[in-house]
Amino acid sequence: MSEVLLEISHLNKTFQSNKGSVQALHNIQLNIKEGEFLTVIGPSGCGKSTLLKIIAGLDTQYNGSVKLGNLQVVGPGIEKGFIFQEPRLFPWLTVEKNIAADLSLKNADTRKKVDELIELVRLKGFEKSYPRELSGGMAQRVAIARALLRNPKVLLLDEPFGALDAFTRAHMQEVLIDIWQKNKMTMIFVTHDIDEAIYLANRVVILKPRPGSIRNIVPIDLPFPRKKSNVSFQELRFKVLNEFEKIEELELIDSSGI
The missing domain is CATH 3.40.50.300 (P-loop containing nucleotide triphosphate hydrolases)
Structure with a gap:
């Protein structure tokens, strides 16, 4: 365990x-x-x-x-790695340099790690691209790779x-x-x-x-x-939704002063 x-x-x-x-x-x-x-x-x-x-x-x-x-x-x-709601990339840096952040790609270990992360987040071929050239999902993958660089x-x-x-x-x-x-x-x-x-x-x-x-x-x-779509998934969904309904009921009671 x-x-x-x-x-x-x-x-x-x-x-x-x-x-x-x-x-x-x-x-x-x-x-x-x-x-x-x-x-x-x-x-x-x-x-x-x-x-x-x-x-x-x-x-x-x-x-x-x-x-x-x-x-x-x-x-x-x-x-601790942190991913925000938006990617927060440096617009003047390429994908690989955004991932490396303050570390130099001239360092062999950093270069190897960045290459591995680009492969991991499925951005192979976009290393030299700038944030303006990326979709929202691709930009967020760059942010994830950057957060993983130092092995949090x-x-x-x-x-x-x-x-x-x-x-x-x-x-x-x-x-x-x-x-x-x-x-x-x-x-x-x-x-x-x-x-x-x-x-x-x-x-x-x-x-x-x-x-x-x-x-x-x-x-x-x-x-x-x-x-x-599986039945087991939908059963769990119903269970979580039921908890939300109970929260709403409690809020109604609190707001009415009962």
């Missing part, structure tokens, strides 16, 4: 606004195993992206504990396929599964899409809002490759 790589204990996050303090996350407790693919889903405003940024070390103003391995997360580091222990993805069309999104899901299976890397993927959450994950974490907290964790025991 894989060891726990990421341990989140009694995590609470509060934002300050003109109207006072707003609690974004409440008592998040979650253990994520090495090599696991975890998806996080929930209504808008439930703290999905906030949770991801805290894990990444991009937000350190919280109460509780977030440990990667045996070390407390106190800031960004090469052990965990890859964090904040709705990376949200702006893509349905066909490209489905293709990118296959690319990501292929990367995960080949690298055995821990991945935490935030999404609004229930089918995507189930299709990718070993477990789906469902958050409820106001404040953001874990409503349920649904294990996904389907073998790969997966088919969204």
Whole structure:
């Protein structure tokens, strides 16, 4: 059995606004195993992206504990790769130079690693292309390769396929599964899409809002490759949808003051 790589204990996050303090996350407790693919889903405003940024070390103003391995997360580091909703590529650099980022391609080890990543994300032949010459899916693959360059222990993805069309999104899901299976890397993927959450994950974490907290964790025991049309997939989809309906019912009760 894989060891726990990421341990989140009694995590609470509060934002300050003109109207006072707003609690974004409440008592998040979650253990994520090495090599696991975890998806996080929930209504808008439930703290999905906030949770991801805290894990990444991009937000350190919280109460509780977030440990990667045996070390407390106190800031960004090469052990954590982060993929944003948009690729954020340097427009003046080619694909290979965007992947290399601040490392020189003249270094033999860097050159070899970049070439391997270009092959892995299926961009062979586009090494010399510029971001303006790439489709949205291709640009996001460059961003994924760049995040993998330093062999992070965990890859964090904040709705990376949200702006893509349905066909490209489905293709990118296959690319990501292929990367995960080949690298055995821990991945935490935030999404609004229930089918995507189930299709990718070993477990789906469902958050409820106001404040953001874990409503349920649904294990996904389907073998790969997966088919969204299968009865077993649809049963899991119904289970997750049922959790969302319960969240909506609770919100109606809260808003009515019952």
